[in-house]
Amino acid sequence: SNVNETAAGEFLDMYNTEAQRVFSANAAVSWAFNTNITDENRQKSIQSDLQTDLWRQNMSHQAAVFNTSGFDPDMQRQFYKIKDIGTAALEDVAKLEELNSVLAQMSTIYSTARVCLTKTDCLPLDPDITREFEKSRNEERLRRLWVGWRDESGKKMRQLYTQFVDLSNEAVKTLGYADTGDYWRSKYETETFEQDVASLFEELKPFYTELHAFVRRRLKAQYGDSVFPASGHIPAHLLGNMWAQQWNSVQNLLMPYPDQPILDVTAEMVKQEYTAERIFHVADDFFASLGLTPMPQEFWNGSMLEKPQDGREVVCHASAWDFYNGIDFRVKQCTEVTMEHFSTAHHEMGHIEYFLQYKHQPVVYRGGANAGFHEAVGDVISLSVETPKHLHDIGLLPTLVENNEADTNFLMAMALQKIAFLPFGYLIDQWRWSVFRGQTHPSDYNKAWWKLRCELQGVSPPVARTEDDFDPGAKFHIPNNTPYIRYFVSFVLQFQFHKALCDAAGHTGPLHTCDIFNSTEAGTKLGEMLSMGSSKVWTEPFQALTNQTRMSAQPLMDYFQPLMTFLQKENGQDKGWQPDCPNLDPIS
Ligand SMILES: O=C(CCC(O)(O)[C@H](Cc1ccccc1)NC(=O)c1ccccc1)N[C@@H](Cc1c[nH]c2ccccc12)C(=O)O
Numbered sequence: 001s002n003v004n005e006t007a008a009g010e011f012l013d014m015y016n017t018e019a020q021r022v023f024s025a026n027a028a029v030s031w032a033f034n035t036n037i038t039d040e041n042r043q044k045s046i047q048s049d050l051q052t053d054l055w056r057q058n059m060s061h062q063a064a065v066f067n068t069s070g071f072d073p074d075m076q077r078q079f080y081k082i083k084d085i086g087t088a089a090l091e092d093v094a095k096l097e098e099l100n101s102v103l104a105q106m107s108t109i110y111s112t113a114r115v116c117l118t119k120t121d122c123l124p125l126d127p128d129i130t131r132e133f134e135k136s137r138n139e140e141r142l143r144r145l146w147v148g149w150r151d152e153s154g155k156k157m158r159q160l161y162t163q164f165v166d167l168s169n170e171a172v173k174t175l176g177y178a179d180t181g182d183y184w185r186s187k188y189e190t191e192t193f194e195q196d197v198a199s200l201f202e203e204l205k206p207f208y209t210e211l212h213a214f215v216r217r218r219l220k221a222q223y224g225d226s227v228f229p230a231s232g233h234i235p236a237h238l239l240g241n242m243w244a245q246q247w248n249s250v251q252n253l254l255m256p257y258p259d260q261p262i263l264d265v266t267a268e269m270v271k272q273e274y275t276a277e278r279i280f281h282v283a284d285d286f287f288a289s290l291g292l293t294p295m296p297q298e299f300w301n302g303s304m305l306e307k308p309q310d311g312r313e314v315v316c317h318a319s320a321w322d323f324y325n326g327i328d329f330r331v332k333q334c335t336e337v338t339m340e341h342f343s344t345a346h347h348e349m350g351h352i353e354y355f356l357q358y359k360h361q362p363v364v365y366r367g368g369a370n371a372g373f374h375e376a377v378g379d380v381i382s383l384s385v386e387t388p389k390h391l392h393d394i395g396l397l398p399t400l401v402e403n404n405e406a407d408t409n410f411l412m413a414m415a416l417q418k419i420a421f422l423p424f425g426y427l428i429d430q431w432r433w434s435v436f437r438g439q440t441h442p443s444d445y446n447k448a449w450w451k452l453r454c455e456l457q458g459v460s461p462p463v464a465r466t467e468d469d470f471d472p473g474a475k476f477h478i479p480n481n482t483p484y485i486r487y488f489v490s491f492v493l494q495f496q497f498h499k500a501l502c503d504a505a506g507h508t509g510p511l512h513t514c515d516i517f518n519s520t521e522a523g524t525k526l527g528e529m530l531s532m533g534s535s536k537v538w539t540e541p542f543q544a545l546t547n548q549t550r551m552s553a554q555p556l557m558d559y560f561q562p563l564m565t566f567l568q569k570e571n572g573q574d575k576g577w578q579p580d581c582p583n584l585d586p587i588s
């Protein structure tokens with residue numbers, strides 16, 4: 001009845017106004033905690049999250065009064081999202097406060113953890129330990145940092161994590177979800193989502209197996225066979241990254257043709273005295289070249305682009321912040337002058353550009369079409385930026401060599417970032433979904449984790465692991481309770497987006513040479529998709545941009561096809577690993 005519809009419209013207007021006030025206040029308190037970790041700021045953040053959850057609970061109850069069955073689809077979608085409040089649904093306020101407190105404690109443990117190699121020399125993850133993993137080739141030192149980091153982070157939060165799992169499951173069950181994983185997957189609005197990502201992973205496994213074989217062979221040459229188990233696994237501390245999730249930091253050992261120019265532009269950035277600010281201005285220039293929205297002055301005034309030097313403890317893991325007031329948008333990144341951070345800066349700015357494109361939407365629609373879309377925006381831009389041609393154009397690659405060997409080297413550099421990541425991006429939530437659905441009990445947390453790491457990623461722990469350890473907790477997204485399958489989805493989607501944008505830009509030739517810089521045709525199509533936010537099911541904006549209706553690994557595989565041909569020839573039958581983790585004697 002239109003009386004009900006009129007009242008409903010007024011409710012939505014009220015919700016939208018109030019939500020901007022409540023969410024921006026909460027963002028400000030959360031920002032203060034993330035950029036200055038103190039007991040006082042943690043308590044304020046816990047209370048602010050609690051009040052925000054209670055407000056969302058109240059709004060959900062008010063929305064439930066309306067019979068939306070006769071409403072137009074858009075109004076129905078807005079009511080659905082207002083009632084979809086996740087863990088805020090926990091009715092018991094004491095439990096809701098405990099949930100927020102447990103999360104804040106795990107986040108604090110992770111972000112303040114330090115590894116003491118001597119009594120006085122205690123290193124934080126960012127920048128010190130990360131830099132060691134990128135630069136050191138000392139196997140023993142890497143092993144000590146690998147074990148030390150897990151002792152200071154994951155090991156200290158095992159009990160907190162079991163508490164979190166129980167409280168989160170209890171909360172989402174009041175909304176009718178089977179468990180937290182069921183709730184997280186529902187956000188993709190795709191009945192077959194779990195099967196879809198599983199078949200994408202199966203489709204991509206052969207590519208990963210070829211890359212793994214080549215990298216293992218080169219690392220054996222560097223470190224000697226004795227460090228490598230007979231099972232075929234690569235010890236996880238030798239891949240240039242604390243989690244072995246991306247291998248581009250050891251690319252200097254892995255170039256098929258070593259006598260070609262170095263593609264890692266870190267040294268050139270240092271030589272040109274790049275600053276964090278300049279890195280972000282280079283990224284900003286790219287978005288502006290597409291005709292998209294440049295970063296507003298508030299972004300430059302409010303962001304934290306470098307780790308503070310005043311002794312403050314901060315959450316260094318990069319993130320992008322929407323203050324839900326249409327004005328304040330910030331990045332928090334402990335930026336170092338490296339190519340990895342150059343790439344992360346584009347990734348974070350991609351989140352900000354999405355915020356800017358959908359800031360006119362009702363608050364309930366200020367999100368990615370699905371979470372994979374949000375993670376893909378910046379990475380799509382990086383696929384153009386990181387081409388040798390573009391790096392040369394912006395002065396970071398002095399000599400541009402364009403021949404087959406240079407091409408193979410470039411594809412290897414990209415594969416060490418994109419193909420290497422796929423099993424990792426896939427397995428984190430395989431572990432978490434199994435925990436949430438009760439298939440993995442606390443007594444098996446670490447065993448289940450390493451089963452996935454050994455079987456799917458083909459990496460093994462450098463020392464024996466036990467259930468005293470809690471290695472999942474050593475990765476940011478577990479204590480910070482950030483879903484991870486979004487990155488796996490993004491790594492597939494970003495090549496479908498790249499192909500569509502390159503077509504729009506009139507690119508001809510292989511996909512891996514495409515650079516959409518200055519293409520307002522590409523920018524217009526991207527902007528049209530981003531400005532929709534989450535107002536429609538993701539397949540609609542997806543089809544508008546790509547003319548596809550499903551995720552497909554084909555554009556990713558086409559992009560890397562020349563490298564796969566090279567690797568298959570190099571590897572022959574010398575590839576693969578036994579699924580089970582190798583037996584290791586406990587640390588002597
Ligand atoms: O975690 C990140 C980047 C951090 C983030 O931008 O994804 C950040 C994570 C986060 C989520 C929630 C609270 C705090 C941090 N996500 C966002 O800031 C964000 C903001 C708005 C919407 C969605 C995500 N990258 C992943 C891997 C990765 C994907 N693409 C990359 C490109 C370059 C380097 C790394 C990656 C990682 O480091 O394991």
Ligand SMILES: [Zn+2]
Pocket residue numbers: 347348351374375
């Ligand atoms: Zn992200």
